Amino acid sequence: MIAQATPYTLEADHLSMGYPAAGQDPGFVRTGISFSAGRGEMVALIGPNGSGKSTLLKTLAGFMPPLGGNIRWLGKALASHHPRELARLISFVSTENLRIPNMRVADLVAYGRFPYTGWLGRLRDTDLDMVRQALTKTGLELFAHREVITLSDGERQRALIARALAQNTPFILLDEPTAFLDVSAKYEIFQLLRQLASGEGKTILLSTHDLGIALREADKFWMLTAAGCFQGAPEDAVLQGWLNHLFDNPHMGFDKKGGDFFFKTEQAGSAHLSGNGEGLEWTRRALTRLGYAVVTAPPQEEEPGPGSSTPTLPPALAGKSPQPTISVIVAGLPPDTLEWNLITAHGKEKFHSLHALLSHLREIPPHP
Amino acid sequence: MRSMHIPGEKREGLLFGLFSVTLALLFIADILSGSVLIPAGEVVKALLSPPEAAETVRTIVLGFRLPKAITALVAGCALSVAGLQMQTIFRNPLAGPYVLGISTGASLAVALFALGFAPVMALGFTTTGSWTLAVVAWAGAFAVMLLVLFVSSRVNDNMTVLILGMLFSSAAGAVVSILQYFSSESMLKAFIVWTMGSLGSITTDQLTVVVPAILAGLLLALAKMKDLNAFLLGETYARSLGVSVFRSRLWIFFSASLLAGTVTAFCGPIGFIGIAVPHLARVLFRTADHRRLLPAVLLLGGNAMLLSDLIAQLPGLQATLPINSVTALLGIPVVVWMIVRNRKFATL
Numbered sequence: 136m137i138a139q140a141t142p143y144t145l146e147a148d149h150l151s152m153g154y155p156a157a158g159q160d161p162g163f164v165r166t167g168i169s170f171s172a173g174r175g176e177m178v179a180l181i182g183p184n185g186s187g188k189s190t191l192l193k194t195l196a197g198f199m200p201p202l203g204g205n206i207r208w209l210g211k212a213l214a215s216h217h218p219r220e221l222a223r224l225i226s227f228v229s230t231e232n233l234r235i236p237n238m239r240v241a242d243l244v245a246y247g248r249f250p251y252t253g254w255l256g257r258l259r260d261t262d263l264d265m266v267r268q269a270l271t272k273t274g275l276e277l278f279a280h281r282e283v284i285t286l287s288d289g290e291r292q293r294a295l296i297a298r299a300l301a302q303n304t305p306f307i308l309l310d311e312p313t314a315f316l317d318v319s320a321k322y323e324i325f326q327l328l329r330q331l332a333s334g335e336g337k338t339i340l341l342s343t344h345d346l347g348i349a350l351r352e353a354d355k356f357w358m359l360t361a362a363g364c365f366q367g368a369p370e371d372a373v374l375q376g377w378l379n380h381l382f383d384n385p386h387m388g389f390d391k392k393g394g395d396f397f398f399k400t401e402q403a404g405s406a407h408l409s410g411n412g413e414g415l416e417w418t419r420r421a422l423t424r425l426g427y428a429v430v431t432a433p434p435q436e437e438e439p440g441p442g443s444s445t446p447t448l449p450p451a452l453a454g455k456s457p458q459p460t461i462s463v464i465v466a467g468l469p470p471d472t473l474e475w476n477l478i479t480a481h482g483k484e485k486f487h488s489l490h491a492l493l494s495h496l497r498e499i500p501p502h503p
Numbered sequence: 504m505r506s507m508h509i510p511g512e513k514r515e516g517l518l519f520g521l522f523s524v525t526l527a528l529l530f531i532a533d534i535l536s537g538s539v540l541i542p543a544g545e546v547v548k549a550l551l552s553p554p555e556a557a558e559t560v561r562t563i564v565l566g567f568r569l570p571k572a573i574t575a576l577v578a579g580c581a582l583s584v585a586g587l588q589m590q591t592i593f594r595n596p597l598a599g600p601y602v603l604g605i606s607t608g609a610s611l612a613v614a615l616f617a618l619g620f621a622p623v624m625a626l627g628f629t630t631t632g633s634w635t636l637a638v639v640a641w642a643g644a645f646a647v648m649l650l651v652l653f654v655s656s657r658v659n660d661n662m663t664v665l666i667l668g669m670l671f672s673s674a675a676g677a678v679v680s681i682l683q684y685f686s687s688e689s690m691l692k693a694f695i696v697w698t699m700g701s702l703g704s705i706t707t708d709q710l711t712v713v714v715p716a717i718l719a720g721l722l723l724a725l726a727k728m729k730d731l732n733a734f735l736l737g738e739t740y741a742r743s744l745g746v747s748v749f750r751s752r753l754w755i756f757f758s759a760s761l762l763a764g765t766v767t768a769f770c771g772p773i774g775f776i777g778i779a780v781p782h783l784a785r786v787l788f789r790t791a792d793h794r795r796l797l798p799a800v801l802l803l804g805g806n807a808m809l810l811s812d813l814i815a816q817l818p819g820l821q822a823t824l825p826i827n828s829v830t831a832l833l834g835i836p837v838v839v840w841m842i843v844r845n846r847k848f849a850t851l
Contacts, residue, residue, distance in 0.1 A: 221745065242792060
């Protein structure tokens with residue numbers, strides 16, 4: 136079966152970018168970048184600091200001349216688009232922190248109409264409509280007359296996105312829109328961009344360091360790593376091990392199962408973990424942090440009632456090497472009745488918080 | 504954003520009205536006052552029906568006071584608009600034609616011209632001479648602006664650019680000193696008087712150069728008003744909004760050179776109007792939109808310079824104070840206050 140090729144609306148083909156070395160300046164050049172994005176796709180540009188994410192965005196937007204290769208927007212070469220035409224095609228949200236006194240949110244958003252207005256920049260009714268719509272879509276209706284400098288970081292980022300929306304372009308490029316934001320603001324921004332991509336068919340390209348959210352929300356990853364470039368579904372990036380290339384540090388890695396990064400610690404021993412519910416996963420994390428190699432067993436048929444179980448290690452693990460040094464059984468339900476039963480060679484103990492359990496484990500020698 | 508019901512629109516109208524009235528009053532006061540006391544009636548007579556006025560009154564009012572008041576008005580407008588352009592283009596609240604060394608560039612060019620090419624000095628009082636002087640000053644101003652742009656594109660730090668402006672001013676001062684050392688006594692005196700700044704030394708003949716040049720600069724500034732708004736967001740945003748950054752910036756520099764260069768050539772280097780007035784306009788009019796800031800700056804600039812001129816010739820004083828000292832004493836407190844306030848608001 137031949138799959139219908141997606142009509143890519145943005146293509147970078149064997150692109151070379153950066154600026155060549157000059158005098159003392161070592162320069163920065165990156166070659167062989169081939170990426171593409173389609174209509175309605177939300178693409179996350181991922182890479183360590185200094186990998187060229189910003190440079191790529193600037194090169195794609197035409198702010199920097201490419202050193203080689205081709206960039207095509209809507210099938211037409213970047214260089215053959217007139218600046219004014221590009222302004223109606225691509226809007227850009229930079230990392231710059233705009234702190235301009237006396238500028239109201241509505242003024243900032245109205246900047247988006249710049250490519251559509253005459254030499255005086257007078258806003259017609261259609262322009263004002265676009266400004267209002269952009270404010271509504273970003274949930275900033277009530278902020279229209281607030282000064283931009285009085286906004287929180289998250290609100291300001293939304294205002295900048297509203298400005299890009301008012302520009303009414305099929306493409307929005309954003310350079311680290313979630314940097315410096317608190318967790319809930321990060322999610323709000325991703326959610327907003329998600330809506331714009333799915334709901335309005337805009338192609339959204341954003342660079343970000345927030346891998347967890349990007350993995351969940353992005354349609355596509357473009358990755359710039361020391362090992363090369365990758366493009367594909369975020370899940371492909373995980374399965375093909377590309378996320379490990381984000382680290383120089385050999386002690387760090389990406390846990391494919393947990394969907395999160397981990398820091399490889401010294402092995403303290405192995406732990407057998409059983410029980411059910413949310414408590415299980417968070418106990419696993421806590422024990423992993425302490426350096427235990429955790430083996431999770433399926434929930435037991437019969438929950439061991441308090442005091443009923445004997446202090447022995449589960450026979451299922453008897454033949455395995457290394458012999459688990461501890462066994463933890465999670466019982467009860469969060470948040471109130473949760474408890475942890477620890478079985479070690481020293482005996483059995485019960486804890487009512489992970490903190491108490493971990494404090495105890497730090498005290499006892501892992502290898503008796 | 505006329506129909507977005509932005510509060511303060513009424514206030515803005517009132518301010519424009521108020522400052523238009525004060526501008527007219529200051530202009531009249533400037534013509535009425537001077538080292539020789541002339542009754543108001545006589546002044547009006549000289550202005551409205553010159554043949555009826557006494558010969559001396561006519562000479563003083565039409566040949567001296569009116570050109571001076573007009574000069575003060577256009578010089579104030581020109582320096583303030585140039586200051587606004589510089590602050591926006593360099594995104595630096597401390598920028599201004601004087602601080603960035605742009606006036607100094609014009610001065611140096613004028614000094615080289617006046618002191619270095621002695622025979623040409625003879626042209627100084629003819630129309631051709633005025634034009635030559637103006638062109639030299641424009642070239643000097645433009646050259647420095649390009650230099651500052653080059654430096655600021657390499658060093659992304661406001662303070663460094665300002666320090667370089669200061670260093671450049673010192674270097675230009677040194678060159679001027681050397682020139683002075685080799686020049687004749689009479690030329691030296693003329694040059695020193697020029698460096699103190701004077702609105703009164705302009706002849707009616709020279710006004711035919713100054714006024715059109717400044718009008719051209721202001722028209723260019725108006726034509727690039729929208730682009731100035733884009734530059735407020737920085738180069739990246741300006742580019743992404745479709746502004747041809749290089750070309751637009753060149754036009755704005757050209758405009759600022761015309762404005763600051765002309766004033767410097769004929770009135771000497773006048774400081775602190777260019778840096779202080781745009782800040783006053785921002786604070787009073789509470790806007791960042793150049794379509795409103797530019798007219799506001801024009802009005803306030805004219806007001807400020809006319810007021811400075813009035814102070815410079817306070818009644819009771821026989822001599823006129825150097826205008827440069829008056830604008831410095833008026834402008835520096837504004838700049839200091841702005842720096843203190845700026846602790847809170849990072850850029851412009």
